[in-house]
Structures are given as structure tokens and as C-alpha cells.
Amino acid sequence: MTYTSLLTICLMLLSSVVSFAQKAPLRVGVVGLTHTHVHGILSLKNRNDIQVVGIVEPNRDLAQRYAQQHGYSMSIVFNTMDEMITATKPEAVTAFGTIYEHLAVVQTCAPKGIHVMVEKPLAVSLDHARKMEALAKKHHIQLLTNYETTWYPTNHEAYELLKKGAVGALSQVVIRDGHRGPKKIGVNAEFLDWLTDPVQNGGGALIDFGCYGANLMTWLQDGKKPTSVTAVTQQFQPENNPKVDDEATILLTYDHAKATIQASWNWPIGRKDLEIYGQTGAIYADNKYDLRVRHAEGYDQFREEARRLEERKAPYDDPFALLAAVVRQEIKLKPFDLSSLENNMVVVEILEAARKSAKTHKTINLSN
Template structure:
């Protein structure tokens, strides 16, 4: 009798625990998608159902494009709407991810911020520094999170490179070289909808100088923990006039700081796609070659050095998925470090660097920041 009583009690306790856990789980956040023309939109369309955040609505006035992608990714056209207001009224999202042109980022935040809807945009934050300042004002006024997503945010090699530098592995930092880009949007075969605005200086802010220059500016702001450069000097070229008649497709940007210099080389003319970074210190160098390989060289005399190679995997959850990061930040289960790559404070400086670089290239002069 006593054994049976204890067994029933145990079953009852287990049932209560399981029930409590089930009901204690927060339902997935509801995500709206603003635009389908960005080539990165497949990251969310192909994500599938997850416990943290799920797509519930899409805004895309181009019905032909929406139908094509619905067949490719299997979402229902019932969740596709023509306007932001219509989508918000019908599905009441907690957050919105912007996958249209860069100029529309401000429009998305203008609609979402007063309603308390958090926003994540694809890089860069905006097309102009003025637009970026208005985005920040809206975010601060309405207390919403605005994140900017960069593919390089996911690279474990970049994280390890910065950790090694901050631990003093290569001494004091002196120079950073960051190269990003590919053969060019048309040459790699991006969609016509993507190409149309990517090569429009009004909708994209520029060509390669903005499309890939933002990566280096963003990483340098992270490395320096929010330092603004003292000066920005940039030179642009148009090497594929037939493909990019209205924008630059190659740029070199030089940033000077009190004790460091950064050389950013964004281009649509690299023969091989790349996103790599080199950190040079007083004792050695760190080479973040790609998402998985990192090398550390330490000086031994004039030209000799030791070299260690690290082969790394993906970042740990939630950093291996930008939407998981977005959900965790909204739910306050993840506190991102100051001036991290996603942060608004970082991307405000990134936008200031980009706009200054564009001014420098157009004027042929170095731009000095206060």
C-alpha cells in the first residue's frame, strides 16, 4: 500500500513538472518580412518552423516575385500582403526583418517603431548618415531594438581573432586590412530584382563602397570598441562600366586612428569571393582567412616567425543564426557586448565612415572627423 501510494505521488509530481514546463515555454515570436528582393531573403524563407521565432507575414507588392519564391520555399500566398500596414494589422508581428532595398530601411522603422515592433535589417543600416540618425532617434524614442545583420557576424574566426588580439597575443594593434567582395552582382548571377536596386546609388547608397565597405567599417568599430577614426580617405573606380553604369565597383578606404590604421578593400572585381581580415600588432599577425580557418604568426627576429593554424566550426547557438540572435535579444535572454557587430551604436559609426568615404572619393580629399 505504501509503495503504491509513493508511486502515485511520483507520477503526480512528474505530471505537474511536465505540465509546468510546457506552459512555461514562451510561444515563438511572430516575424514579419518586409520585402523579398534582397538576395539574402532565402535565409529566413528556408529557416522552417523554430521554437524561438517564425515567419507569419510578408510584404511584397511584386506578386510575380512572391509567387515564384512561394513555389521555391513552400510558403502560402495567404501570408503575402501589399503594404506594411496591411501585414501588421492582419498578423500583429513582434518583429520585422527587412529584405528589400537599403533605402527602405528607414521606411520600415518608421512604420514599426511607433507600434513597438523590433526591426532587423540586412547590412548596411541605411543609405545615408541622416537616415541612420533618424532610425536611431525612432528606436530610442519608442524603445525598440534595431539590429543590422552581417554575414561576418557568424564567423567564429573573426571572434577568435579579436579575442586573441585582446588577450595580447600579437601585442599592440597597428594595422588592420579587411577585404570583402566578389566578381560583381551581375557576374555572380544575382536576381534581376536584386540587381535593379543594388546598382542604384539612391536605393543602395553606392556600389561596392557601401555593399562591401560596410563589412570592414563594422568590424573595425567592433575591434576598437567604438572608436571613431580621425580621418577617412577613399578612392573608387568603375572597372565594369557595362555592368555597373551608375555606381562604383571597386574601392579602397583608409581609416586612421590615434595608434592604428585600417585599410578596407571592398570590390565587385575580386576573381574569387572573399571576406577576410588581417590584424597586425607589434609582436605578430592574425589572419582570419575565411569562416573556418585562422592563422597566427608571431615574430622571431627580422623575418622569421612561428605559425599556428586553427580550423574552427560554426559559432555556438544562438550566434550561428541571426534570427536566433534577434529573438534572444528581444526576449532579453542575450545581452550583446557594447559596439558588437549587430548593435545600433556600432552601425551609427559604420554609417558615418561610409558617408565620409563616399565624400572623400567624390572630392578627392581626406575627410577629418571631429
């Protein structure tokens, strides 16, 4: 066998190994089961892009209950992150515990080079967020934040229409998110315990649903911070939410635009919708699939276009597909993308200012 032939065979073998490594499922650990959004990853079957290799949950009763529901073995359930990491060697973890615990997840995983995706919001405070950001950058890991609305095709279509000038220059945005409240919609006890806790969740409706509006507006503004944040919080259900707000209105001002974020645990019907107003029309993302565009005609007349959209194409239709693609370096998130660390640092800054504004009854100015 000639040297050239031997080299060719070696290169072919190396190419095969690399190709296999790229196609192998991303090894994912699940940290915490108390956030009921965890059902999204536990219910996944026959996926070739991710594989759940370990779960961290000290509450054995909860872990057993979900094991029976989703069919995983209790042999992959561990009491601590270190035990799970040592035994299963995940490439990435998804955090489904309290928001306060997000920092500890990054503190454990980042030094080991393990990528992290947390449920919204990124952190309970700007202090936690800055520590998480520093660790992610120091150890070169991806740190993503997952929002349900990131996967809404209507929001992405609205963004594209705005950027193309379909309704003229942006003037204001109204974002409404929420439901009847955690207890009224019947969340399980493990979730309710911390979702209505001012330390573990960072607040009530202001944090739980205010983060959606802050995330979307930061994206629409290409990462620009608001010049000011003003917030009013109320408590309509003291019997259900005695320690936290359940009603929040947040006003963000920009040089030439404003945003009104209505975050509530008092909506009679659950909602996540977005209204964008420009100089010549308006865009309504009524829900995940239904979009309307109104073009102004005269004083109060308009021409309306309505359409129902399809799911976005993979990996932009699913948080776990996106996580795998980002970790595998198949795609690179744009600056201030909805899932990006840059965007979500601004989100936490807005939420912290909103919390301060509501407490002091003053407008909080932010520096860009």
C-alpha cells in the same frame, strides 16, 4: 481550499503562462523579398525560436516564385506593412528590401513597438540613420543590423586573441570583401535593379562591401571612431555598373592604428577575410572557419599556428536566433557589438565620409 493553497495554484499557473510565452516562437514579419539574403529566413524549417507569420512584397510574381521555392502560402503575403502588421501582429520584422527603404520600415514599425533587423548596412545616409536611431530610442525597440561576417567564428576568435595580447598592441588591420560583381555572379533582376542604383543602395561596392570593414574595425576599436577617412573609388565594369562604383579602397586612421578596407566587385574569387597586425605578430581570419596566428621571430621569420574552427554556439551562430534572444531579453548586446545600433551608426558615418572623400578627392576628418 485555504488562501495559501489558492495563492500557490495561481502562482503556478502564472509561472506556466510566462514560461509558455517565453518558449513560444518569436512572431516575425518579412518586409521585402528583393534582397536575396531573404532566402536565409525563408529556407528555415522546424525552428522553435522564430515563426514567419507575414511577408510584405507588392511584386506578386516574385512572391509567388519564392513561395514555390520555399513552400509558404501566398495567404501570408501582403502589399503593405500596415496590412501585414494588422493581420499577423508580428513582434519583430526583418527588412529584405532596398537599403533606402530601411528608414520607412523603422518609421512604420517603431511606433507600434515592433523590433527591427535590417540587412547591412543600416542606412543609405547619416540623415536616414539618425532618424532611425531616434525612433528606436523613442519607442524602445531593438534595431539590429545583420552582416554575414558577424557569424564567422574566426572573426570572434581573432577579436579575443587581440584583446588578450596574443600579437601585441594593434598597429593595422586589412579587411577585404567582395566578389566578381552582382551581374557576373548572376543575382536576380529584382536585386540587381537596386543594388546598382546610387539612391536605393547608396552607392556601389563602397557601400555593399565597405560596410563590412567599417563594422569590423569599429568593433575591434571598441566603438572608437577613426580620426580620418580617405577613399578612392573606381569603375572597372561600366557596362555592368554604369551608375555606381565597383571598386573602393578606404583608409581609416586612428591615434595608434590604421585600417585598409578593400571593397570590390572585381575579385576573381569571392572573399571575406580579415588580417590583424600587432607589434609581435599577426592574425589571419582567412574565411569563416580557417584561422592562422603568426608570431614574429627575427627579421622575417615566424612561427605559425593554424586551426579550423567550429560554428559558434546558439544564439551566436545565426541572425534570427540572435534576434529572438535579444527581443526576448535572454541576452543583451554589448556596447558596439557587431549587430548593435551604436556600432552601425559609426559604420554609416564612416561610409558617408568615404563617399564624400572619393567625390572630393580629399581626406575627411571625423570628431570623436
